[in-house]
Amino acid sequence: MSASPEAGGGARGPLDGMTVLDLSRVLSGPYCTMLLADMGARVVKIEHPGRGDDTRHWGPPFVAGESAYFLSVNRNKESVALDFKHPEGRRVLDALVARADVLVENFRPGTLDRLGLGYETLAARHPRLIYCSISGFGQTGPRRDRPGYDAVIQGEGGLMSITGPGDGPAYRLGVAIADLVTGMFAAQGVLLALVARGASGRGQLVDVAMLDSVAAMLTYQAGIYFTTGRTPARMGNRHPTIAPYETFETADGQLVLSVGNDEIWRRFCAATGLDPLAADPRFATNDARVTHYDQLKPILDALMRGETRARWIERLDAAGVPCGSVRDLAEVFADPQLAARAMVAELDHPAAGPICVLGVPVKLSATPGGVRTPPPLLGEHTDAVLQDLLGLSGEELSRLRAGGAFGRAGT
Numbered sequence: 001m002s003a004s005p006e007a008g009g010g011a012r013g014p015l016d017g018m019t020v021l022d023l024s025r026v027l028s029g030p031y032c033t034m035l036l037a038d039m040g041a042r043v044v045k046i047e048h049p050g051r052g053d054d055t056r057h058w059g060p061p062f063v064a065g066e067s068a069y070f071l072s073v074n075r076n077k078e079s080v081a082l083d084f085k086h087p088e089g090r091r092v093l094d095a096l097v098a099r100a101d102v103l104v105e106n107f108r109p110g111t112l113d114r115l116g117l118g119y120e121t122l123a124a125r126h127p128r129l130i131y132c133s134i135s136g137f138g139q140t141g142p143r144r145d146r147p148g149y150d151a152v153i154q155g156e157g158g159l160m161s162i163t164g165p166g167d168g169p170a171y172r173l174g175v176a177i178a179d180l181v182t183g184m185f186a187a188q189g190v191l192l193a194l195v196a197r198g199a200s201g202r203g204q205l206v207d208v209a210m211l212d213s214v215a216a217m218l219t220y221q222a223g224i225y226f227t228t229g230r231t232p233a234r235m236g237n238r239h240p241t242i243a244p245y246e247t248f249e250t251a252d253g254q255l256v257l258s259v260g261n262d263e264i265w266r267r268f269c270a271a272t273g274l275d276p277l278a279a280d281p282r283f284a285t286n287d288a289r290v291t292h293y294d295q296l297k298p299i300l301d302a303l304m305r306g307e308t309r310a311r312w313i314e315r316l317d318a319a320g321v322p323c324g325s326v327r328d329l330a331e332v333f334a335d336p337q338l339a340a341r342a343m344v345a346e347l348d349h350p351a352a353g354p355i356c357v358l359g360v361p362v363k364l365s366a367t368p369g370g371v372r373t374p375p376p377l378l379g380e381h382t383d384a385v386l387q388d389l390l391g392l393s394g395e396e397l398s399r400l401r402a403g404g405a406f407g408r409a410g411t
Contacts, residue, residue, distance in 0.1 A: 012367065017040075021102070025053040031073050031184070047082070050378075075374060099390070105131075119133065127201075128202060132206040148209075153178040157178065178210050182209070185216070238293075243259070245257065245260070256324045265278065342359045
């Protein structure tokens with residue numbers, strides 16, 4: 001399961017030569033910086049001495065004391081343990097900012113301004129710096145000061161209101177989608193700012209809010225609301241504008257059926273022995289099927305329960321009807337397709353030993369990204385980074401350590 005050449009294991013990524021100073025923690029910021037690191041950027045993760053990123057303590061499960069959560073989103077990074085509220089630690093941080101192309105932070109708005117590390121202050125000193133601020137509600141607006149947590153934003157952003165059974169409670173998605181999509185938008189914003197800097201020579205502020213990011217995902221559900229003025233209801237696994245497009249119980253498990261147009265519907269009917277339904281005016285077109293779905297659904301439910309999932313997939317695949325199994329993670333990661341796409345990589349972690357992490361989903365033909373190094377131990381690269389980027393000597397590092405810039409024993 002090691003990273004393959006196709007995954008960019010030994011290649012120079014498109015962000016090679018870029019230095020990212022990562023002041024973020026938990027998920028949205030670290031996911032953003034991991035995406036940048038995967039594509040070759042040098043990501044220096046600044047962590048509080050003795051404590052580090054909050055997710056280092058989230059679990060179980062832990063592997064040799066290392067949190068599985070932290071391991072999942074911090075590969076390809078270097079960890080520097082630094083107390084930047086300490087005068088000497090602050091001088092070190094200022095020197096690192098001067099060497100960085102990008103700074104990423106996800107403190108509550110105003111926090112770094114009070115420490116003299118806000119965008120306006122740093123941009124005046126370092127006009128080429130790209131400063132990415134991730135927050136729950138954004139750097140502007142009446143709710144800017146509120147903290148943002150994934151479950152809260154899924155609720156506040158409307159996502160939970162359209163997720164779950166129609167006759168039951170709203171559901172949170174099984175992954176922290178608000179954090180993850182915010183991290184993706186933040187990485188996109190950083191890349192756009194790098195392109196703009198290539199033309200202007202100047203950096204800029206990248207302001208990404210979790211609430212904005214979740215709202216942006218509403219797409220066609222927002223379109224339904226804008227068009228009709230009615231708030232969409234929860235529909236379980238059913239699609240609001242396509243039918244049939246949901247999960248069905250088979251004789252031995254759940255199957256996902258995606259009949260995306262009328263031609264696929266006709267193929268579905270032919271493959272399942274429901275030929276009369278293809279010409280039935282209640283079901284012949286997608287808008288008719290959506291309108292009369294309460295009549296169609298019992299027919300399909302009875303049909304699907306009559307065969308095993310594997311048999312349905314075999315028949316529907318042969319007819320060109322999109323379908324698939326509802327798989328658990330063991331089934332997902334046993335899929336040879338993911339292996340062929342290098343979507344699981346094995347790394348040798350200094351404490352946990354061999355670990356698996358997800359691969360890089362964006363495949364570039366000439367300058368591919370890759371999984372190169374394991375998630376770091378807390379402060380693992382402090383000396384190496386400060387020697388390399390700042391030219392500090394061993395004697396200077398010892399003095400800083402003795403003075404508490406890298407934290408004191410027990411902190």
